[in-house]
Amino acid sequence: MTAATASRQHLVDLVDNICPWDETERAHRQTVLDWLAGDAPIHRTAKPDVPDPHLVSYFVVLDETRLEVLLVAHRKAGLWLPSGGHVEPGEDPWQTVVRECREELRVAAAPSRLPGLSGDRPFFVTVTRTRGAGPHTDVSLWYVLGLPRSAIVSYDAAEFDGIRWVRVDEVGDEPPDALDPHLPRFAAKLLSAVRPLGGSS
Template sequence: MSLHDDAVLVLKDYGDQEELRQRYLEHLEAHSDGMWKSCGAGHITASALVVAPERGRVLLTLHRKLGIWLQMGGHCEPGDPTLAAAALREATEESGIEGLTLLSSGAPAPVRLDRHAIPAPCHWHLDVQYAALAPAGAMERISAESLELRWFAYDEVPEVADESVVRLLERTRAAL
């Protein structure tokens, strides 16, 4: 199964945000390259909010290009077998934390979707957002994509991050 096919299945199974979910599916139907950064109409991305529930904390990255606090995530790569694997790979690469696991009660499922504009040439990111659980005692390690990594208490997130991250945290906490 291709990553494109996996994305279609994941989105068909996703039971929320009906209008946005349908837009994602229409995008994939119209664009055989809709998973890739090269798609000028926008592309699917995969991200994961890294949480340490026992500490009541979330790890955010100060994004090097955008200069804002975000969850870990980014572009799918040809070697990614699934959207969930892409999100986990991105979270691991950007956080430096080994042993992350996606929040699930079976097969990993997205926590929410978020469509946002990105400066050209990317245009639109159609982000499929997961949550990743950090192992006890996890130590982060900054990557080249970040200016900084920092753990925030849940109630601090609205003070530093935009509404999409706040909504992702709310959905993640409800799923814990």
């Protein structure tokens, strides 16, 4: 087995092990598995949209005590999003999280260890058409990091207009045209996984 084949099989295993939250995620997961089963390139080689689609790692920073998630105001997208970035050729998606967390939030990535979450494996998967210049399709693997609010003291101001914390159970109350379109569904899945730990409030 070549390195490229092994890398693609590893991605298949990561995606196949994601337990879909709803029919939308089930359909997205199948779309990604079908994409990986072919021979289309999967890593971005030229900005912003070559090839289309290509692979992205999102990471959602969760304050595990407050049950709040960190959102960033992404300049190019014009949306509140989780942090993240494009997976480079030869890079494991978790390595992308580690690299981008350091670059964007100036802090070391720490996978959430809460029961029901996935540690250094993806928790959620989406297929999304981007907005703005050079629209294309992002195949995104969503990871959950466990970091307290006090750990985030800086961010990449060239990429983000700002950052803010939102309670997981209030993400769905945000204006939908201001968010990544899948963020409320992600928050619902996350809340379902951690609710026994946080109680009913």
